[in-house]
Amino acid sequence: MGFLEQVYRDAVLEHARSPRNRGTLDPYTVRQEGINPSCGDELVLYLRLQDGLVDDARFEGHGCAISQASASMMTQAIKGRTVDEAEALIGHFKAMIHGKGVDPSLGDLQVLEGISKLHARVKCATLSWVALDAALGAAAAGTAEAPQVDVDAVDAVDAVDAIDAASG
Amino acid sequence: MAITAERRDDFPILRRRVHDAPLVYLDSAASAQKPERVLAAVDDFYRQHYANVHRGAHTLSAEATDAYEAARTRVARFINAPDARSVVFVRNATEGINLVAHAWGRRAIGPGDEIVLTVAEHHANLVPWHLLAAERGAVIRGVPLGSDQRVDLDALKGAMSPRTKLVATFHVSNVLGVLNPIAEIAGIAHEAGALLLVDGAQAVPHLPVDVQALGADMYAFSGHKVGAPSGIGALWVREDLLATWPPFLGGGEMIRTVAIDRSTYADIPMRFEAGTPAIAEAVGLHAALDYLDEVGMQAIWDHDRALARYAIERLRRVDGVTLYGPEGDDRGGIVTFNLDGVHPHDVASALDVRGVAIRAGHHCAQPLMGALGVRSTARASFWIHTTTDEIDLLADALGEVRTFFAGVA
Secondary structure, three states: OOHHHHHOOHHHHHHHHOOOOEOOOOOOOEEEEEEEOOOOEEEEEEEEEEOOEEEEEEEEEEOOHHHHHHHHHHHHHHOOOEHHHHHHHHHHHHHHHOOOOOOHHHHHHHHHHHHHHOHHHHHHHHHHHHHHHHHHHHHHOOOOEOOOEEHHHHHHHHHHHHHHHHHO | OOOOHHHHHHOHHHHOEEOOEEOEEOEOOOOOOOOHHHHHHHHHHHHHHOOOOOOOOOHHHHHHHHHHHHHHHHHHHHOOOOOHHHEEEEOOHHHHHHHHHHHHHHHHOOOOOEEEEEOOOOHHHOHHHHHHHHHHOOEEEEEOEOOOOOEOHHHHHHHOOOOEEEEEEEOEOOOOOEEOOHHHHHHHHHHOOOEEEEEOOOOOOOOOOOHHHHOOOEEEEEOHHHOOOOOOEEEEEOHHHHOOOOOOOOOOOOEEEEOOOOEEEOOOOHHHOOOOOOHHHHHHHHHHHHHHHHHOHHHHHHHHHHHHHHHHHHHHOOOOEEEEOOOOOOEOOEEEEEEOOEOHHHHHHHHHOOOEEOEEEOOOOHHHHHHHOOOOEEEEEOOOOOOHHHHHHHHHHHHHHHHHOOOOO
């Protein structure tokens, strides 16, 4: 398998071609915008939470194959999970994408692991996850219209954490 | 004299491999690679002559000061500024433009005054004016492109008014690759009583620049794009203007006398260079400009334009490629494109794994992306070391990239 095929696995391209859970939710518990200022890509995430569960999740926006596939697979992975499980998944996903190892609970999301080898594209993959993290925080605080979150700023901190963890 | 492939040997980084392929560096418009001569000059300066400038009482400090000031004279000669006193060292073109906005703009621009910008400006020539306009209550007037994707000069004339204080525009577009007719624009600006600032970041590395012949009042460029280290650039300002401007940043090196509650300021250009400057970087800039003159600026411009023509012809034959920017003798070595159905970032990654470095995104030109009706594009940019073989490699790869991503986006 060539390097490009390791990054863009068939399942990734399939999700990019036919993203799941694209669209909006009404009503929603929280609406969260995420932006990647370095490329201008934008994503809007809608969550409906009920009794500690992610009842439904949708997204809209535009971006590259990696950001679309990552958002598609993320919404699939969190639907029906508890909020605590979703939060744990965020940590595992960020760890994987920064090359810190793959937790088995990631399941199908492991096809995105190859992106960790393409440093320039890590933020494309984490955009939806950074938005999810912010959305869950906003929901916990009772905010429905969450302020926009910037993946550039968040991911820079995560990347430093990853380096610290690897070296320390 | 034509530029030959032997020039590639001048750039040590071109010997490295990326993802097990030879590096094909098509991102000179973002930042240029460094010729051996620049690396050697910086290394020698640190090993033999380094000390702080302007204040020392010892031999090394005198040598460092001489080297730093020689670099200033070299910059003046390179852009045909009448005097080195009117050349201020800055970090980059962005800082040069910000310096003008602060030192000139905060005094010269008042409520209702107008600043004229084109839609094709880099964010570096937009945001400083947004900040100034918000602070001073000024108005920004935008000039669109014509149907030929060049700045619409009739619209520019129409945007001028008795309140216009400044026209700020690019010399070569970082997206469209097109040369702006600066001498003509200077005439339009001056007729209305406005000053003209030129963002020369994409011009100084690529063609002969004569700030006096252009009729510019202010001209900024970045060292890192001419093969010098990052962190050094230059702002030239007409001396009669610069001499009247107050300081931009305060600190050491820019003063004449300081008391506890007041200070007086040095003459130009030191008045605008607070703190220890980028000394070795200036030495590197000197070496880079020497190198460019040895290669020949006219030869570089001819080489860039020939590569652009070649690339446009080759990419046009690739299915699904859309090209942006005008064609003609005023088109430099920047080729911006999209591949139908593939996001530019995916294009860039697919090329990266073959060792081909291009830029993808909005290129710090979001208003222009809007005018072109796209969110982002891919961009290949050329310089002294670029060959037609590399462009063939790019074009061949794009065909395969499109097949790989078929149906996505």
